Amino acid sequence: MSDSRPIAPFGRRSVSIVETRSLGLYQVIKVQDDAAPLVRPGQFHMLSTTVGWGGETGGRPWLGRAISFLSTDGAGGIEFLVDGVGPGTHRLSSLKSGDQLDLVGPLGNGFPEVGSSDQTKPCLVAGGIGLAPILALSQRLELDGVEHDLILGFRNAEFAGAARDWPNASVSTDDGSVGEQGTVIAPLTRALDSGSRTVYACGPPLMLEAVRALCDETNTPAWFAMEAPMACGFGACFGCAVETKDGIVRLCVDGPVLSGSVLAGISSTGRVDAQ
């Protein structure tokens, strides 16, 4: 993949939060980041709060948290999507308009460019908080006039509230309380049966592995935005290693988007929910 990724300003900077809102059970934090207005869907930032970071819950959170953006206005207005599952994401979820956010980014490679002349139709698949980079990509494709499928999976109706602004999405829930009951695999299988596709996916490891296996079986090109415990986000700590057919790579600089062709399997051992 060409390495024309948008470059991040060197160092950590502080930005003001201009708006917060809930999206289903998730929290959206909007900032105005004039220092780095160009971001590519699938890239991420390391976020921490300027005040009240560390010293809580036994000295955590302490390191920044790797968070994908949900949308951008192309002029520095960037929305991050946060799921409050641990001390860091809880603190981020509590932020209000006017609070200061420290960030480093944009980081990582992001999804490859999708051209309107591409032969295969993009099929975007998200599970849970994996929504963020997928909706960012969907936004970009809409702007570019590229028709695409959008398949979103959630645990239940409360989480699926996050899909409310995307009426054209195919929604499924584990408990069937909204949309189709089951995982994203059934709607994805139908999409793949209806014509050739290139898949772009983000979600929990079990979902990604199921998507990867299906794409592998059907010779469908696929790109996966992945996650691993991460300390720095810029290749310094060598912590966010994932195993690929080409050896172990650093997800922060060699990913977080990896081609399905280099993945033999997506492991759940690197799950970040415990952090």
Add this chain to the structure above:
Amino acid sequence: MSVNFCGVELAHEVVNASGTFDPLAARRTFGEVAFTDFPFSAHVTKTITVAARQGNRPPRLWEAPTSLINSIGLPNKGIDRWLEEDYPELRKLPVPLIVNVMGFDTDELLKLVGVVTGLEDVVAIELNVSCPNVETGTIIGSDPDECARTVDAVRGLTTLPLIVKLTPNATDPAAVAIAASEAGADAISMINTLRGLALDPATLEPWLGGGTGGVSGPGVRAVALAQTASVCAAVSIPIIGMGGVDSGASANEFLAVGATLVAVGTASFTDPMAGSRIAGELAGLRQL
């Protein structure tokens, strides 16, 4: 403020700890400014071994209170590919290079030191003796005699300053430092990480792919400071002190107990320019 370290003039006292700042990855992320505004007065490379290493299986990180537990496992491309691919790029940094090497036996170490000593822009060699030695089955850095033998084996191969990186997982680091100094080491760097264990809260099984890991960050600073003070009092060679330095004030503590340089490691993870900030804060403190 500029400082003389083993005869090398450095712009300020703050260098990076080995394995905590990859200038080439930083350049991919931040562009050329990561080189032109390099945060440190010298670049200490990640440990280089003879053979390429993949490193430990993930997961490799665990956040603990004000600290980080890592089990990285020295991933690197091996000396040959490092020489071919990385060294020509690292030479473009505006600061001198300190090359960190580790041999799994004496022959490997001899090869590494022999190769590195002839390289331009390399001003010192740091020996990582804080990892298991497969030849003897001990940790060289925790045993004064083993450490002295290791320094003695390579001392004749190079006129470059030899820095010995010590482990805090030793009964008496000062005794190891004295042995290294008497065997001809020119400087000591310390501390490497403290051995630590993180359990998966769901299963209570070890979380890290490597089993145990190494603890770094502000949570270990008091231990690092005490050990650095004890070694500074025991030897007359210069010390690079490190362990949880995250501000000019904490860097100044290491200088106060006798260190000549201070290394910043984990703090760079939260801010890529932490080294510059800490050096600036330190200069400000010195002017008071």
